[in-house]
């Protein structure tokens with residue numbers, strides 16, 4: 001069962017000074033634009049995976065280790081972050 005993208009507010013707040021859940025991502029798979037808060041999120045183990053509601057492609061992944069965070073945005077063609 002998918003959670004909504006607001007679930008990522010905590011993990012992303014470790015990395016960014018702005019609320020990235022308010023950002024709009026453009027899916028690299030189908031071009032659909034969605035607020036990060038509206039992505040379909042699975043996790044937390046082994047990491048967070050956010051999928052496009054339009055085509056189910058992986059838009060972003062976050063994996064937190066003991067000393068580093070891996071942020072994979074290759075499924076996001078662009079991320080528009082409001083300031």
Ligand SMILES: [Zn+2]
Nearest residue numbers: 027030052055
């Ligand atoms: Zn898509």
